[in-house]
Amino acid sequence: MGQSSQKPGLRPFLPADVAALVEIYQASVMELAEEDYSEAQRSAWAEIADDESFARRLAEGLTLVATLEGSPVGFASLKNNEHVDFLYVHPEAAGQGVGAMLYDAVEKLARARGASRLTVDASDTARLFFEQRGFTPQRRNTISLGDEWLANTTMEKRLTAPEDERRPS
Numbered sequence: 001m002g003q004s005s006q007k008p009g010l011r012p013f014l015p016a017d018v019a020a021l022v023e024i025y026q027a028s029v030m031e032l033a034e035e036d037y038s039e040a041q042r043s044a045w046a047e048i049a050d051d052e053s054f055a056r057r058l059a060e061g062l063t064l065v066a067t068l069e070g071s072p073v074g075f076a077s078l079k080n081n082e083h084v085d086f087l088y089v090h091p092e093a094a095g096q097g098v099g100a101m102l103y104d105a106v107e108k109l110a111r112a113r114g115a116s117r118l119t120v121d122a123s124d125t126a127r128l129f130f131e132q133r134g135f136t137p138q139r140r141n142t143i144s145l146g147d148e149w150l151a152n153t154t155m156e157k158r159l160t161a162p163e164d165e166r167r168p169s
C-alpha cells in the first residue's frame with residue numbers, strides 16, 4: 001500500500017471481502033485512533049470485527065469498498081438509507097482522499113434513495129472529518145464495550161438542498 005499514484009477505485013462489497021475488511025477495520029482503529037482512545041479502548045473497539053455479526057452488518061448495509069491497485073483499502077456502509085454505519089480506511093492508505101471518496105459516494109447513495117438526512121455516531125478521531133462535511137453534533141454517547149467505555153458523538157447532516165446548490169459559485 002503506501003502512497004499510490006493510482007486513483008482509488010470503488011465497488012460494492014462482496015462476501016469474499018470480509019477478511020480484508022476485518023483487517024482494515026482493526027488496523028484503522030488501532031493506529032488512526034491512537035491519539036483519541038487508550039490502547040484498551042481501541043482493543044475493545046477493534047474486537048467488534050472478530051464477532052460474526054460484523055460480516056452480517058456489512059452485508060445488511062449498503063457497503064462500498066475502496067480499492068488501490070485492486071486491493072481493498074477502505075470501506076463505508078450506509079444503513080437504513082440514512083446512517084453511516086462504517087467508515088474506515090487502512091492507515092497505510094490514510095490521507096490520500098480515500099475516506100472523502102467513500103463518504104461522497106455514501107452521501108450520493110443516500111440522496112438518490114430520497115434520504116432527507118444522514119446520521120453518524122462519529123468517533124472522536126473522525127468528528128472533524130464529518131464537521132468538514134456539514135455534520136453538526138447532536139449528542140455525546142458513552143458506549144460500553146467489554147470492560148471499556150468509549151465516547152462518540154451522534155452527528156447529523158440535513159440533505160434537503162440539492163448538492164449543486166450548496167456549492168459556492
Ligand SMILES: CC(C)(COP(=O)(O)OP(=O)(O)OC[C@H]1O[C@@H](n2cnc3c(N)ncnc32)[C@H](O)[C@@H]1OP(=O)(O)O)[C@@H](O)C(=O)NCCC(=O)NCCS
Pocket residue numbers: 028029032033086087088089090093094095096097098099100101120121122123125126127128129132
Ligand atoms: C476518518 C477517516 C475515515 C478519514 O479517512 P482518510 O482517507 O484518511 O481521509 P481523506 O484522506 O479522504 O481526508 C479527507 C479530508 O479529511 C481530513 N481528515 C482526514 N482524517 C481526519 C481526521 N482524523 N481529523 C480531521 N480531519 C481529517 C483530511 O485532512 C482531508 O481534508 P481536506 O479535504 O481539507 O484535504 C480515517 O481517518 C479513519 O479510518 N479513521 C479511523 C476510524 C474511524 O474513526 N472511523 C470513523 C468511525 S465513525
